Amino acid sequence: MLIFHLGGVQASLFSLLTIIALILAFVMLGSHWIKNHILAFAAESWVIAALSAAIGLSGHYPELVFIAALTALFRGTLLPYLLVRIVNGLGQNREFTPLLQPASSVVLGGFLVLFSYAVAEKLGVRMNLMDSIAVLALTAMFSLKLIGFLMLVLRAEAVSSILGLLVIENGIFLGSQILVPGMPLLLEMVILFDLLIIVSTFGMLIRYLHKEVGSTSSRDLTRLVG
Amino acid sequence: MIWNVLYAIWIITALAMVGSWISRRSRVAEGLNLAAAVIDFVLVVVLLIATPGHPITALNHYLLLDDFGVWVMFCLAIVYLLASLYAIGYMRWMHGEETRLHRFYALFAAFALTMFFAPAQNNPGLYWIAIDLTTIVSAFLVGFQRAPESIEAAWKYIVIVSAGLGLALLGTVLFYWAGTFILGPVYDMTWANLALVAPKAEPLLLLLAFLLVLVGFGTKVGLAPMHTWLPDAHSEGPAPVSAMLSGALLNCAMLGIVRYLQIIEHTTIEATARTALVVLGAFSLLVAALFISRQTIIKRLAAYSSVEHMGVIALGFGFGGPLGVIGALYHMLNHSLTKSLVFFGAGNMMHAYESKEIARIRRVLRFFPRSGALWLAGAVAITGAPPFGLFLSELTILRGGMQSANPWAVWWMAVLLIVIFIGFLNHFRAMFFGPRPEHAPHLKLRFVHVAPMAVALAAILLLGLWWLPPIWAHLAAIATQLGGV
Numbered sequence: 001m002l003i004f005h006l007g008g009v010q011a012s013l014f015s016l017l018t019i020i021a022l023i024l025a026f027v028m029l030g031s032h033w034i035k036n037h038i039l040a041f042a043a044e045s046w047v048i049a050a051l052s053a054a055i056g057l058s059g060h061y062p063e064l065v066f067i068a069a070l071t072a073l074f075r076g077t078l079l080p081y082l083l084v085r086i087v088n089g090l091g092q093n094r095e096f097t098p099l100l101q102p103a104s105s106v107v108l109g110g111f112l113v114l115f116s117y118a119v120a121e122k123l124g125v126r127m128n129l130m131d132s133i134a135v136l137a138l139t140a141m142f143s144l145k146l147i148g149f150l151m152l153v154l155r156a157e158a159v160s161s162i163l164g165l166l167v168i169e170n171g172i173f174l175g176s177q178i179l180v181p182g183m184p185l186l187l188e189m190v191i192l193f194d195l196l197i198i199v200s201t202f203g204m205l206i207r208y209l210h211k212e213v214g215s216t217s218s219r220d221l222t223r224l225v226g
Numbered sequence: 227m228i229w230n231v232l233y234a235i236w237i238i239t240a241l242a243m244v245g246s247w248i249s250r251r252s253r254v255a256e257g258l259n260l261a262a263a264v265i266d267f268v269l270v271v272v273l274l275i276a277t278p279g280h281p282i283t284a285l286n287h288y289l290l291l292d293d294f295g296v297w298v299m300f301c302l303a304i305v306y307l308l309a310s311l312y313a314i315g316y317m318r319w320m321h322g323e324e325t326r327l328h329r330f331y332a333l334f335a336a337f338a339l340t341m342f343f344a345p346a347q348n349n350p351g352l353y354w355i356a357i358d359l360t361t362i363v364s365a366f367l368v369g370f371q372r373a374p375e376s377i378e379a380a381w382k383y384i385v386i387v388s389a390g391l392g393l394a395l396l397g398t399v400l401f402y403w404a405g406t407f408i409l410g411p412v413y414d415m416t417w418a419n420l421a422l423v424a425p426k427a428e429p430l431l432l433l434l435a436f437l438l439v440l441v442g443f444g445t446k447v448g449l450a451p452m453h454t455w456l457p458d459a460h461s462e463g464p465a466p467v468s469a470m471l472s473g474a475l476l477n478c479a480m481l482g483i484v485r486y487l488q489i490i491e492h493t494t495i496e497a498t499a500r501t502a503l504v505v506l507g508a509f510s511l512l513v514a515a516l517f518i519s520r521q522t523i524i525k526r527l528a529a530y531s532s533v534e535h536m537g538v539i540a541l542g543f544g545f546g547g548p549l550g551v552i553g554a555l556y557h558m559l560n561h562s563l564t565k566s567l568v569f570f571g572a573g574n575m576m577h578a579y580e581s582k583e584i585a586r587i588r589r590v591l592r593f594f595p596r597s598g599a600l601w602l603a604g605a606v607a608i609t610g611a612p613p614f615g616l617f618l619s620e621l622t623i624l625r626g627g628m629q630s631a632n633p634w635a636v637w638w639m640a641v642l643l644i645v646i647f648i649g650f651l652n653h654f655r656a657m658f659f660g661p662r663p664e665h666a667p668h669l670k671l672r673f674v675h676v677a678p679m680a681v682a683l684a685a686i687l688l689l690g691l692w693w694l695p696p697i698w699a700h701l702a703a704i705a706t707q708l709g710g711v
Contacts, residue, residue: 002411123428123430123431123434126428126430126431127407145392145393148392149389152385158381161385164389165385165389165392168389168392169392172392172395175396176399176403179403179406180399180402180403180406180411181411182411182412182413183351184349184414187349187415190352190355191351191355194355194358197359197362198358198362198384201362201365201366201384202384205369205377205381205384208369208372208377209378212372212373212374212377213378214374218381221378221381221382223374224375224378224379224382224457224458224462226457226517226521226522
């Protein structure tokens with residue numbers, strides 16, 4: 001298994017990339033500007049692509065290099081491009097109504113990472129994995145998941161909701177590259193395509209929202225209650 | 227041979243989808259869709275009879291055909307058939323939508339197609355993708371009418387369910403990871419393989435993975451407290467879509483939870499996992515009871531009733547044992563039929579009285595004797611009163627619960643079912659026997675608006691009066707296969 005046979009350099013490289021991806025999530029939490037969020041998401045996707053490629057080359061999983069290329073193309077380029085197009089179409093640059101100031105949400109995000117680490121550590125101790133990269137991977141997976149949820153909760157703009165979901169997906173993708181690099185190729189490819197369909201769907205729904213409801217903020221979606 | 231039947235179902239539904247899209251004529255589209263639904267129903271019955279008593283796989287173990295999957299497809303095929311028939315009458319009421327109707331039928335067939343995919347997936351990852359696809363397709367169906375409410379419902383639906391499915395994906399990855407310690411880094415991800423490794427895997431990891439999957443697919447099933455998308459989506463879509471969402475889609479998602487439950491059978495976490503499912507089911511009943519009692523919108527009433535019945539099914543599978551599982555399986559079929567009937571009736575009345583509000587629908591029997599009587603019978607049936615099928619299945623689940631590890635839930639369930647019975651039928655009392663409305667409805671209901679309701683009612687009456695021995699034997703066989711004995 002990959003996590004057991006890592007050299008010091010490889011382990012450091014993978015850890016570094018994982019941590020960069022995590023930090024980029026905090027860039028998203030800490031900014032008011034939607035374009036910044038999209039850029040940070042694109043950068044995070046490229047980091048994950050680099051991680052896939054590194055794991056593929058060093059762990060002898062040639063298909064991961066292919067996945068890395070697809071990740072860079074889809075998650076790193078195409079999805080951000082689609083999102084930028086949506087944002088430009090709406091003329092909505094700034095997230096106006098955050099429940100929390102960016103600084104507070106960054107602090108909250110920090111606590112979520114601590115919580116994720118606590119869960120990952122408990123698992124790591126039980127499974128005798130404390131000296132491997134697995135705990136870091138689990139921490140990143142759970143933190144990105146929780147940060148994604150935090151973005152869904154705090155942000156009102158429709159585009160921010162999509163970004164929150166994409167961050168959740170990125171977290172799972174990042175963790176699974178390290179923990180289960182041998183996961184069937186077909187599955188990873190289909191999930192990538194699936195993501196593309198979801199974002200296009202969201203794009204269309206946002207257009208309808210804009211046209212029919214007159215707003216793309218979830219704070220204005222209050223017709224249906226009870 | 228048997229696989230060709232399954233492929234035929236997919237191909238025919240896909241043909242209906244493509245044909246509807248390119249024909250651009252609503253009459254052609256509705257005909258194609260109905261034809262596909264009829265053929266699908268016949269083919270699923272063939273599958274139901276011909277599927278051997280043990281799971282078989284094909285296409286390099288990517289596809290799985292077992293009695294449980296076919297049973298879910300059977301419930302789906304019935305709802306698809308009834309809804310396709312009803313849609314012909316219902317969708318013609320949509321003024322100004324004539325030019326877009328072919329798209330509706332294309333999406334409708336696509337929705338059925340994605341749901342026919344899900345139960346036949348042997349790879350939990352591909353099953354997840356199939357469920358995800360159902361979300362995307364049905365979101366457009368929910369938002370088909372383009373009213374602000376429908377778009378809002380579609381948006382909330384897709385955001386909440388996607389977030390939930392993200393959890394399920396994480397759980398799926400963790401399950402696969404747990405297996406790599408035993409089967410090596412690369413192995414076929416199939417339900418059977420995961421079940422093989424589960425007893426040897428680390429219990430804490432398994433429990434975490436299972437809870438993630440339970441919450442994830444539980445969101446799609448509509449178990450409280452993750453049910454919040456359900457009343458919106460079910461109430462804002464056109465009535466045939468509501469029937470499909472409620473009667474077919476929820477079962478498809480429940481199938482995933484049951485398959486994962488099967489995986490962790492015979493592990494040390496089984497009791498905890500079952501209790502988690504029972505708690506979610508019990509909580510769903512409570513939420514449904516509270517919202518049903520105070521509901522003012524007719525289709526939301528029916529939607530909360532779906533939360534209730536998914537809670538009941540979750541309780542059945544959570545109780546386990548032959549009675550719990552058989553009851554839950556029977557409940558799936560009965561619920562599919564009855565909920566279709568209730569939604570069709572609600573769709574008719576909403577159009578007749580031009581209002582969604584319960585307070586504006588009055589003296590239904592006086593204006594619509596046939597449709598009204600069928601609808602009232604459906605309402606009695608959906609609350610689980612005898613002599614209809616739901617009574618038998620709920621009773622079986624209650625009996626299963628007595629023998630389970632969570633007998634407290636039986637009392638909980640019984641009390642809340644009574645509360646729901648009173649709350650639900652009180653709304654119908656008002657609609658049927660309240661004061662005369664100011665404006666009498668002038669709508670004339672046609673054969674296609676009433677016939678699907680009559681068919682559904684006849685079926686649930688039959689299923690309630692006489693639990694056919696072959697059905698009992700078949701469900702008992704599924705229960706044995708699922709291992710819940």
